[in-house]
Amino acid sequence: MADIIIKNAYILTMDPDREDIENGVVVIEDGKIKEIGKSTESKADKEIDAGGNVVMPGLVNTHCHAGMTLFRGYADDMPLQDWLENHIWPAEAKVSDEDIYIGTQLACLEMIRSGTTAFADMYIHMDKVAQAVDESGIRAALSYGMIDFGDKEKADVELEEGSRFVREWNGKADGRITTMYGPHAPNTCSRDFLIRVKEQAVKDNVRIHIHVLETEAELNYMKEQFGVCSIHFLKDIDFWGDDVLAAHCIWLSDGDIKILAEHGVNISHNVTSNMKLASGIAPVAKLLAVGANVSLGTDGCASNNNLDMFEEMKTAALLQKVSIMDPTVLPARQVLEMATVNGAKALGIKSGMIKEEYNADLIIVDMNKPHLTPAYDIASHMVYAANGRDVKTTIVNGKILMENYEVRCLDEQSIIEKMKKTSKDLVSRINS
Numbered sequence: 001m002a003d004i005i006i007k008n009a010y011i012l013t014m015d016p017d018r019e020d021i022e023n024g025v026v027v028i029e030d031g032k033i034k035e036i037g038k039s040t041e042s043k044a045d046k047e048i049d050a051g052g053n054v055v056m057p058g059l060v061n062t063h064c065h066a067g068m069t070l071f072r073g074y075a076d077d078m079p080l081q082d083w084l085e086n087h088i089w090p091a092e093a094k095v096s097d098e099d100i101y102i103g104t105q106l107a108c109l110e111m112i113r114s115g116t117t118a119f120a121d122m123y124i125h126m127d128k129v130a131q132a133v134d135e136s137g138i139r140a141a142l143s144y145g146m147i148d149f150g151d152k153e154k155a156d157v158e159l160e161e162g163s164r165f166v167r168e169w170n171g172k173a174d175g176r177i178t179t180m181y182g183p184h185a186p187n188t189c190s191r192d193f194l195i196r197v198k199e200q201a202v203k204d205n206v207r208i209h210i211h212v213l214e215t216e217a218e219l220n221y222m223k224e225q226f227g228v229c230s231i232h233f234l235k236d237i238d239f240w241g242d243d244v245l246a247a248h249c250i251w252l253s254d255g256d257i258k259i260l261a262e263h264g265v266n267i268s269h270n271v272t273s274n275m276k277l278a279s280g281i282a283p284v285a286k287l288l289a290v291g292a293n294v295s296l297g298t299d300g301c302a303s304n305n306n307l308d309m310f311e312e313m314k315t316a317a318l319l320q321k322v323s324i325m326d327p328t329v330l331p332a333r334q335v336l337e338m339a340t341v342n343g344a345k346a347l348g349i350k351s352g353m354i355k356e357e358y359n360a361d362l363i364i365v366d367m368n369k370p371h372l373t374p375a376y377d378i379a380s381h382m383v384y385a386a387n388g389r390d391v392k393t394t395i396v397n398g399k400i401l402m403e404n405y406e407v408r409c410l411d412e413q414s415i416i417e418k419m420k421k422t423s424k425d426l427v428s429r430i431n432s
């Protein structure tokens with residue numbers, strides 16, 4: 001007996017070896033996709049009639065600071081350095097475990113509602129992040145954001161905390177939680193620290209999540225300090241590999257692009273955040289052209305200001321087209337691939353396709369909407385016309401987290417109320 005059968009579905013498989021299936025079925029058992037096709041002999045405890053709507057892999061958000069829902073709209077319209085150093089970091093110094101817990105609950109709620117089934121996070125108070133992820137039912141690759149600023153003692157403390165978190169949570173929540181090391185960036189972490197982090201990550205057999213070349217200021221700083229850009233600097237210490245997830249990657253030369261592709265580095269393109277902070281335009285079309293694995297991420301809610309991966313897909317496509325004046329780059333299918341297949345690869349999870357033996361991480365998108373009518377090309381609609389609020393049902397690891405717009409596991413109204421109260425307390429704490 002299977003657990004769930006979804007019938008009458010337009011299956012956007014995202015499997016390069018399999019075309020979309022109209023009027024198809026998806027059979028789910030033990031957290032995995034057991035069968036897909038035109039029909040099935042299987043029986044299940046639960047049947048879902050998709051009513052001809054789209055069934056597709058859940059979206060994978062590969063760069064987030066989930067707890068930063070706390071700071072949604074808190075400090076807008078300023079450049080990155082000012083934003084981080086004078087607003088975000090002083091505020092983060094005053095947040096509690098409980099603040100991060102509620103912030104992450106709200107983020108999980110928002111992601112489940114808008115069709116994200118897995119995300120990569122780098123933040124603080126990570127035990128509370130992991131607890132919120134565990135309880136929500138979503139999947140995540142979590143890391144404690146480590147910064148040493150060249151201070152040897154701080155480096156020891158940060159690495160110890162990063163390692164403790166990695167060991168304590170890897171594989172938890174029925175395997176939905178995996179862990180990574182999260183050195184913040186090459187201009188906030190020392191060379192020696194980055195070398196130690198890489199060694200430890202290899203030893204622990206986990207991945208690394210880092211910000212790279214988000215700003216021109218980082219590029220200039222690295223050139224002044226080390227005579228090379230961050231990409232060459234990290235190459236020289238043997239940091240690069242397919243175990244690395246590098247966020248932003250904006251200020252790249254053609255040579256840098258080659259290095260990232262050759263080392264199989266996973267890149268998270270964070271287009272909305274990069275536009276909002278005016279950090280720059282990442283050379284995504286060039287990266288994809290040389291075979292680099294480029295995925296999409298929202299970054300935190302203080303620089304986006306939401307976690308809607310549908311918006312991220314559309315914005316990524318549009319910005320790249322206009323920035324190089326070529327409407328043929330980043331066509332809809334490729335952008336969908338970035339948000340699903342490439343994202344799953346970046347996190348090292350067997351998700352991102354509707355395919356036998358893959359994790360049952362999938363969503364149903366409600367096509368019975370004015371802005372999705374008519375529907376000539378489903379992939380086009382998912383990228384250019386739909387948004388997160390069109391997601392009707394979300395399934396992660398074979399469990400229904402939202403059905404017919406109703407979220408389970410999380411108490412939506414109580415989380416919203418708690419966040420309203422928390423934000424008021426937090427602002428008075430920050431200002432005191």
Ligand SMILES: C[C@H]1O[C@@H](n2cnc3c(N)ncnc32)[C@H](O)[C@@H]1O
Nearest residue numbers: 065088122123145211214299300303
């Ligand atoms: C993990 C750390 O990263 C910070 N953080 C959040 N957004 C960005 C960004 N766009 N660039 C660099 N750091 C960021 C968080 O505020 C936290 O301090």
Ligand SMILES: [Zn+2]
Nearest residue numbers: 211247299300
């Ligand atoms: Zn970030």
